[in-house]
Amino acid sequence: MIKLENVSKEFETRGKKKIDAVNDVSLEINTGEIFGIIGFSGAGKSTLVRCINLLEQPTKGKVFLNDKELTAASAKELRQERRKIGMIFQQFNLLAQKTCIDNITFPLIISGVSKKEAKERAKELLKLVDLEDKAKAYPEQLSGGQKQRVAIARALATKPEVLLCDEATSALDPITTRSILALLKKINEELKVTIVVITHEMRVVEQICDRVAVMSEGVIKEVGTVKDIFLNPKSETARKLILPERDRIPNGKRAGILRLAFDGQSSSEPIISELTLESGAYVNILGANTEDIGGKAYGQMLIELPADNEAVKKIKAFLDKRQIHYEEGGNADVTAD
Amino acid sequence: MSLPIDTLVELLKGGLLESLYMTIVSTIIAYIIGIPLGIIVFVTDTGGILKNKPVNFIFGVIINMIRSIPFLILLVAMLPVTRAIVGTTIGSSATIVPLVAAAAPFVARMVESSLKEVSPGVIEAAKAMGASPIQIITRVLLPEAKPSLTVGFTIAISTILGYSAMAGFVGGGGLGAIAINYGYYRYKTDIMLITVALLIIIVQIFQTVGMFIANKIDKRTNN
Numbered sequence: 001m002i003k004l005e006n007v008s009k010e011f012e013t014r015g016k017k018k019i020d021a022v023n024d025v026s027l028e029i030n031t032g033e034i035f036g037i038i039g040f041s042g043a044g045k046s047t048l049v050r051c052i053n054l055l056e057q058p059t060k061g062k063v064f065l066n067d068k069e070l071t072a073a074s075a076k077e078l079r080q081e082r083r084k085i086g087m088i089f090q091q092f093n094l095l096a097q098k099t100c101i102d103n104i105t106f107p108l109i110i111s112g113v114s115k116k117e118a119k120e121r122a123k124e125l126l127k128l129v130d131l132e133d134k135a136k137a138y139p140e141q142l143s144g145g146q147k148q149r150v151a152i153a154r155a156l157a158t159k160p161e162v163l164l165c166d167e168a169t170s171a172l173d174p175i176t177t178r179s180i181l182a183l184l185k186k187i188n189e190e191l192k193v194t195i196v197v198i199t200h201e202m203r204v205v206e207q208i209c210d211r212v213a214v215m216s217e218g219v220i221k222e223v224g225t226v227k228d229i230f231l232n233p234k235s236e237t238a239r240k241l242i243l244p245e246r247d248r249i250p251n252g253k254r255a256g257i258l259r260l261a262f263d264g265q266s267s268s269e270p271i272i273s274e275l276t277l278e279s280g281a282y283v284n285i286l287g288a289n290t291e292d293i294g295g296k297a298y299g300q301m302l303i304e305l306p307a308d309n310e311a312v313k314k315i316k317a318f319l320d321k322r323q324i325h326y327e328e329g330g331n332a333d334v335t336a337d
Numbered sequence: 338m339s340l341p342i343d344t345l346v347e348l349l350k351g352g353l354l355e356s357l358y359m360t361i362v363s364t365i366i367a368y369i370i371g372i373p374l375g376i377i378v379f380v381t382d383t384g385g386i387l388k389n390k391p392v393n394f395i396f397g398v399i400i401n402m403i404r405s406i407p408f409l410i411l412l413v414a415m416l417p418v419t420r421a422i423v424g425t426t427i428g429s430s431a432t433i434v435p436l437v438a439a440a441a442p443f444v445a446r447m448v449e450s451s452l453k454e455v456s457p458g459v460i461e462a463a464k465a466m467g468a469s470p471i472q473i474i475t476r477v478l479l480p481e482a483k484p485s486l487t488v489g490f491t492i493a494i495s496t497i498l499g500y501s502a503m504a505g506f507v508g509g510g511g512l513g514a515i516a517i518n519y520g521y522y523r524y525k526t527d528i529m530l531i532t533v534a535l536l537i538i539i540v541q542i543f544q545t546v547g548m549f550i551a552n553k554i555d556k557r558t559n560n
Binding site: 053055079080081082083085086087089091093094095096097098106107109110111138139140151154158164 | 456458459461462463464465468469472476477480483484554555556558
């Protein structure tokens with residue numbers, strides 16, 4: 001669906017020094033998937049996502065949308081193609097002087113749709129994002145989460161095939177983040193929109209992404225399924241993102257790692273204590289990234305398994321019984337970047 | 338009073354109307370020229386939606402050149418141009434020509450600075466939606482900058498009123514001419530004070546009404 005071929009973006013800074021914000025990136029994003037691009041600040045993620053809809057003109061390389069080369073399109077063709085690519089932003093970027101409904105009809109009106117038709121489509125979209133009662137409200141009167149919902153509705157107005165999300169939840173609190181991510185997931189499943197998510201937060205990737213690319217210093221360090229990246233992070237960057245508190249997961253051979261995914265279990269239950277008591281095995285917590293939202297636990301935990309196979313079986317049996325989703329991996333040797 | 342009250346009222350009424358006529362007509366024409374000029378300078382700037390260094394440089398220089406000429410000198414320097422356009426160099430209609438010449442570049446800068454207040458993110462979002470540069474100007478930049486443009490208009494009209502008073506020195510009409518002719522040349526301080534008071538009142542009214550409208554139309558404030 002989206003293909004980047006050896007894309008580079010060079011910026012000239014004031015002292016005429018050249019900086020490669022994006023350096024020779026090749027990437028393919030499949031139709032219907034939610035693709036994450038994760039990295040620390042300054043990794044070049046935002047520049048990379050702007051190369052997809054050519055808000056940033058790549059200095060080198062080609063960008064394709066459905067086999068059409070955007071980098072070769074005329075200004076007019078590009079404007080047409082951009083209507084197939086919706087985009088939402090960290091700061092929402094709503095028109096402050098227009099009501100919600102007029103914000104949503106905006107992309108339709110500029111593409112020549114009649115006012116009446118645009119209004120009807122906007123009403124459908126307000127329903128989709130659960131803000132039917134806010135049609136006449138101005139952005140200033142809305143909360144951050146509501147603003148992002150309006151922005152999502154606006155981005156979907158022209159029925160795009162792709163939705164680009166540039167740090168769309170970074171200005172929101174954890175609860176609102178969850179609900180916006182759930183909305184994006186729903187849009188992906190029901191409207192079959194391919195979604196590209198830029199973020200520095202692992203929890204975003206973990207909640208909705210199918211595949212993820214890890215980016216650092218303008219370069220894609222690794223690409224894989226979310227499971228692969230969590231259990232077998234090959235790059236230093238990925239390891240730092242997964243376990244921010246640790247410099248590195250211990251190198252060398254080990255019995256294996258389990259990734260436990262908490263998806264709304266009661267946070268008051270001492271799961272790990274019960275696990276060790278029931279299985280009689282010791283586990284080593286390598287890292288955890290969990291949040292307590294309304295008494296429910298969300299997030300993930302990485303635990304190192306004991307070498308004893310019997311104990312591992314017991315641990316798995318316990319997790320099955322408690323219906324905690326887990327993935328196993330981490331047998332491969334970890335190498336430095 | 339140094340003049341019979343009836344005569345004085347007639348005099349001031351005439352001056353007031355002339356001042357308003359000069360100010361309002363000049364402001365309107367200055368905006369007709371200044372808005373496109375301000376837009377051109379804004380969109381052709383580095384990072385603008387129609388970045389064009391030469392165009393930006395040329396218009397920037399023209400605006401700065403006129404802006405750096407003191408108004409009184411511009412007034413005199415433009416006399417031949419005024420005569421060519423209006424047919425005379427005396428009276429309020431003649432004053433409009435130098436007023437517009439001085440105000441248009443000033444308005445252009447005011448418009449430019451209002452457009453600079455529009456969030457770059459909103460412009461980027463419009464671009465991402467496939468908006469053309471013209472659509473960005475007419476449907477994003479100008480509507481989003483409306484409250485700020487209104488504040489700018491308030492400042493511009495008050496400044497132009499001030500300029501129009503100066504035109505009294507070279508035969509322009511209005512309250513400025515009365516203040517100069519009676520107050521300065523004939524030492525009638527009371528008449529000068531009254532005209533000054535009237536000018537202050539007009540500026541106050543412009544300012545209050547302008548700010549009220551700007552606040553009223555700004556949807557970023559809850560009211």
